[in-house]
Amino acid sequence: MNDIKISIVIPVYNVEKYLQECVDSVVKQSYKNIEIILVDDGSKDNSPKLCDELAKTDDRIKVIHKENGGLSSARNAGMKVITGDYFVFLDSDDYWTDLDFLKKIVNDKLIMNPDIIIFGYSKDKKLLEEYTRNKDLENQINCDTKKETFRQLILNDKLHSSACNKLFSSNLLNENTFFIEGICSEDIDWIARMIILANKIMYYDDYIYFYRENENSITHSITRKNIIDLVGQIKRVVAYSEKIKNEDYYEWYMNYCAYQYITFLNNVVTIDKKEDISGVVEEMKSYTYLLNYHNNKKVDLVYKFYKLLGYKGILKVLKIFLKIRG
Known part of the structure; x- marks a missing residue:
């Protein structure tokens, strides 16, 4: 070899x-x-x-x-x-x-x-x-x-x-x-x-x-551009799903998309208040259907809170959770 x-x-x-x-x-x-x-x-x-x-x-x-x-x-x-x-x-x-x-x-x-x-x-x-x-x-x-x-x-x-x-x-x-x-x-x-x-x-x-996390990492400085780019990426991966609807792995690919969606949710609740992303947050409400693909345990947890509390409620819960976790 x-x-x-x-x-x-x-x-x-x-x-x-x-x-x-x-x-x-x-x-x-x-x-x-x-x-x-x-x-x-x-x-x-x-x-x-x-x-x-x-x-x-x-x-x-x-x-x-x-x-x-x-x-x-x-x-x-x-x-x-x-x-x-x-x-x-x-x-x-x-x-x-x-x-x-x-x-x-x-x-x-x-x-x-x-x-x-x-x-x-x-x-x-x-x-x-x-x-x-x-x-x-x-x-x-x-x-x-x-x-x-x-x-x-x-x-x-x-x-x-x-x-x-x-x-x-x-x-x-x-x-x-x-x-x-x-x-x-x-x-x-x-x-x-x-x-x-x-x-x-x-x-x-x-x-x-x-993986060395340094001061230049995105996790330390989430900006409006980061959110806009992330949203664009989610839209792209969801669009690709149209090409594979007849493939037997389609459901599992959609689970991958759902994981990226909760990444978006996590990021928007940690962004600086000075960054106005209210329009983006409202727009991405239409993508909550991705949470129906919740075979991944992390997505499933978000899905359960979403079913109980709705879109705005899950954002509040994630903000509290991430603040506690530090």
Whole structure:
């Protein structure tokens, strides 16, 4: 299986503090047939120089320097030059915790020719260090059909919209599989398109991706633009459902859409009062039907409160809950 080449696309923007640790977690992987694509997205710090220096130390590292265009633009630039059979994204302020990660994925999963492999990520270092891989859960989720795998991913809360905790077959790529640029929450729409294209999706039960939450994270500064972009993404993924109404996994895809809807609800109750989003909140009331697809336990909880309290009531409950949770 060593003939399978894996491309790792790492967008880079002002991360001189973290870049070495990120790249080391890939370069030191026990599986060696890889290429590492560093996409410098117009960084203003020392990151461009660091990228070039890292490329001199390992001929598997390629560097692209481009004008700043945002995360989606950087990922698109990387996808255009990949030569691997599979590819994966790694944000440059994050890193992988298991140096045998790619070897395990290749030996355990790629032999079955999946289109997408989903794995775990967390910002909790303790979880990453102490978690024990559950192969029984893998066997439960990895079913013979896309419908059943989709169903198990939803029921076990293992299908999220992050592009970074998934390995993708390069065969999925075409002119319509690039990220939409210039928006926030770009992963939601892109993942929807990829899972529709995929024939075989698999799950690998281990938390190996450390997500470093920094001061620039969206979770620290939700603005009206964030909400508008998120709404646009939800509308897009719901629109895609029209194309798959006759597919046997349709219901489970709609559960994915419902999960994005509760993300919207969570975000609108935490936004600064100075940001006027009243019109958007009212508009999205028409999407409450998505809560009828509540097989996911988190969506189900919101659904139950919604049935009791209505749209405005669930917004009030979520605001209190999130305030208590901190």
